[in-house]
Each structure stands twice: as structure tokens, then as C-alpha cells.
Amino acid sequence: MNSLDQQIVSCLVTNARASYAEIGKVVGLSAPAVKRRVDRLLETGVLRGFTAVVDPEALGWGTEAFVEVHCRGNISPARIRARLEPLPEVVAAYTVTGAADAIVHLRAADIHQLETALERLRGLEIIDRTVSTVVLSRLLERPPNPAT
Numbered sequence: 001m002n003s004l005d006q007q008i009v010s011c012l013v014t015n016a017r018a019s020y021a022e023i024g025k026v027v028g029l030s031a032p033a034v035k036r037r038v039d040r041l042l043e044t045g046v047l048r049g050f051t052a053v054v055d056p057e058a059l060g061w062g063t064e065a066f067v068e069v070h071c072r073g074n075i076s077p078a079r080i081r082a083r084l085e086p087l088p089e090v091v092a093a094y095t096v097t098g099a100a101d102a103i104v105h106l107r108a109a110d111i112h113q114l115e116t117a118l119e120r121l122r123g124l125e126i127i128d129r130t131v132s133t134v135v136l137s138r139l140l141e142r143p144p145n146p147a148t
Contacts, residue, residue: 064135068100089117
């Protein structure tokens with residue numbers, strides 16, 4: 001990825017609905033040249049797609065928690081993922097260093113749904129124990145900045 005590609009990605013992060021012509025004006029390329037670069041960025045996996053950014057709270061999913069997951073025995077990341085995928089409140093999950101095997105990000109409509117989701121999570125046969133932290137407020141959330 002060169003500096004032009006970084007500028008194109010930065011434009012798309014700022015406004016994914018920008019036309020190739022609009023991006024071209026910012027980076028100094030023609031619309032077809034921008035399209036070719038965007039296509040290449042998609043092919044190489046730098047760009048994974050284009051999406052709408054939705055406020056979960058506006059959809060009624062304003063209660064969040066991060067949960068340390070401690071598994072029974074030596075469980076592969078693929079097996080952890082397979083057990084977490086059916087739980088609709090799991091919006092992200094990560095393997096981590098430290099005492100926990102994974103960190104799970106849960107989102108629910110309210111504290112009662114969060115409690116039910118935690119019970120289902122703790123009920124998975126691979127889970128030994130969990131440590132939960134409920135989010136009170138979001139201080140900062142930003143997309144990756146390719147220009148830095």
C-alpha cells in the first residue's frame with residue numbers, strides 16, 4: 001500500500017459513500033484510477049467491504065459488557081468461536097494473553113437480557129468461569145486511521 005492507497009482508504013473511512021470522482025479530487029486521480037485502486041484494495045483484503053455504521057443504542061441494544069472467558073482445559077480458538085457464534089448477543093470475541101482464554105463483547109437490550117446472555121455463555125460446556133465488566137459509558141471509539 002502506498003501513500004495514494006492510504007489516502008483513498010482514509011477518504012473511504014471518512015465517507016464510504018463518496019464517489020470515485022470525489023475521492024479522485026482529494027487524491028489527485030481520475031475516477032477510473034480510483035476505482036482500479038479500490039478494486040485492488042478489495043482483492044488484497046485491505047478493504048473488506050463497505051457498510052453502514054449503526055448506533056446500537058438507537059436499535060435498542062444499549063447495554064454492553066466485556067467478559068473474560070476462562071475455558072476448561074486446552075480449547076482451540078476455532079472451538080471457542082464455534083461455541084460463541086450461536087449467541088446473538090456476542091458482537092465480538094478475541095483470544096488474549098494473560099489468565100483469560102478470550103475476551104467476549106456482549107451487547108443486549110437491557111440488563112435482564114445481558115444477564116440471560118451471561119447465563120447462556122457460562123452454561124457452555126467449554127467454559128470454566130467468566131469475569132464480567134459492564135460498560136457504563138463509551139468514552140472513545142474510532143475507526144482505524146491509515147494515514148498514521
